[in-house]
């Protein structure tokens with residue numbers, strides 16, 4: 001039994017996407033102001049979808065999550081609860097762009113007693129996407145936490161501080177189509193990408209912050225792998241590398257096309273990379289190598305059927 005052959009318009013019109021490989025430091029207000037300048041610069045270059053990196057307004061690391069965390073609920077939060085929410089919304093509105101606002105540490109406070117005197121704090125790694133009017137379009141909480149240990153090289157345990165999100169994020173951009181957003185380590189889980197692609201996404205966008213151990217080996221490979229499996233665009237957006245920080249980000253923000261070619265790739269410093277996305281290139285890849293019609297769901301299951309929890313819209 002082959003999958004459906006009905007063609008689907010996955011990208012309704014061409015669009016320029018920018019990854020802003022931002023240089024951030026420890027000063028949140030300065031990071032937000034700097035991000036606003038860079039988003040304006042990307043918009044002036046014609047980008048209509050702009051992506052910021054993971055943890056773009058703080059240093060990256062478990063020690064920093066609680067002190068930089070902001071409350072996003074109830075939505076919209078007040079400017080005191082979340083200066084980043086309001087700054088990102090203004091950046092999207094002022095430039096009339098879709099803004100995938102990298103990610104920020106999110107705090108959720110839940111009362112544990114009926115009087116509300118005691119409460120539990122839960123932290124997430126959360127990405128907010130805003131529409132060109134500045135309205136919140138969707139929220140993605142990192143589903144797969146970055147817990148790895150490569151002896152002598154890198155140990156990282158986000159789960160010491162963070163809790164995982166529980167749903168895949170597929171956002172409807174009415175002029176363009178469906179955009180999937182996930183965060184960094186989520187890119188290693190092909191099911192997520194496949195579900196988003198089969199549900200009609202034209203691109204998978206991952207704010208990320210790989211490191212100097214896994215970055216050179218896996219960053220570009222994973223972007224190309226997700227693109228070749230799913231025949232769509234993949235964008236990964238990293239912070240600029242800062243060797244004075246505790247965590248050294250890989251950089252190399254990139255956009256991979258539906259044939260898995262690297263369309264554009266940054267170096268290590270602060271940089272904006274731009275890519276023009278075209279629906280025709282998705283259809284060309286899919287008709288030239290017709291995986292869509294050749295799948296054998298009589299031999300293995302279709303992961304996009306049933307189970308997957310889709311949120312974000």
Ligand SMILES: O=C(O)CCC(=O)C(=O)O
Pocket residue numbers: 054145146183184185186188208209210211214215218
């Ligand atoms: O998967 C990796 O190697 C890096 C992941 C990461 O840095 C992250 O999830 O923040």
